[in-house]
Amino acid sequence: MSDETRARDEICRVGASLFDRGLTAGSSGNISVRLEDGGWLMTPTDVSMGALDPARLSRFDAKGCLLSGDAPTKEAFLHFSMYGERADAAAVVHLHSSHATAVSILRDVDPQDVLPALTAYYVMRVGRLPLVPYFAPGDPDLAHAVKALASRHHAVLLANHGPVVAGTSLANAQHATEELEETAKLFLMLQNHALRTLTPDQVADLRRRFNLT
Template sequence: MSEEARARDNLVATGKSLFDRGLTFGSTGNLSLRLDDGSWLMTPTNASLGALDPARLSKLDPEGRHVGGDAPTKEAFLHVEMYRQRCDARAVVHLHSTHSVAVSVLADIDPADVLPPITAYYVMRVGTLPLVPYYPPGDPALAGAVSALASRHHAVLLANHGPVVAGTSLEAATHATEELEETARLFLLLRGQAIRTLTPDQVAELRRRFG
């Protein structure tokens, strides 16, 4: 089986897993993979992640031009900007997952780092999470806002919209997105409670050990 065929099957299986577990719904969310030749596979526009067809996935060339399959997601530029700013990225996951979106609309969050370091795995898989100001879905201006943060952060949270997460593999990007969603859920459950987050020294030690 060719690299591209494996990548297509991987995207379809990952999309179905995310959909079946309620991390995406309807035709929301989009996934992409970068192939060895620099081209990309992306989920098509208006497609449910739970019912993807590997033969109809969108293909973009290294310049971001649509060269095969169905028309790509209208948020393809989010993926392209993450790849352009992060040379190690091989996959990008963008979801409208419920708890992450809920956090993105709160008025009192820190836009420089939306979620506190509640768990070690959040620090290891997500790190700091900046908030990107609100833009309408598909607005090209959103590309510049994401690009300005992507070189320093592999995960960002779009205000009133949802997370965009890059990873060195589709598995890594998916695991980080899931960790973000679970931390957002914990954060909402704990609001109003006195909590004990990891200390700056504990966070620094995790980054020293795990990068």
């Protein structure tokens, strides 16, 4: 089995898993993977992630030109903005997951780091999460805003929209996205309660222990 065939199958498997667990609905959300030849595979537009066909994924060359498959997601520019700034990015997951999107709508969050350090695994898998200002879907300025943050952050939260997360593998991007969603859920559950977040020293210790940037 070729690396590309494996990547096609993995995208469809991950998409189905996310859909079946309610982390994406309808035809929302998209996944991409960087291939060994420098090209990409990406989920098509207007297709449920629960019904992806490996043979119909959008295939791009190393210059970002569509070579085969169905028309790509309309949010392809979000993926290319991440890849262009992160040489270590092997995959990108973008969801409209309920809890992360809900947090992206809250008025009084810190735009430099939206979620507090509630757990060690959030710090390890997501780290700092900046909020990208709202832009209409497809607006080129959204791509520029993501690009401006991508070199320093592998995860960003789009205001009134949802998270975009890059990883060193598709599994890594998936797990980080799910950790972000679970932390957003905890954050919303704990509203109006006094929080005992990890201290700055505890966060710094995790960054040293696990060589986090």
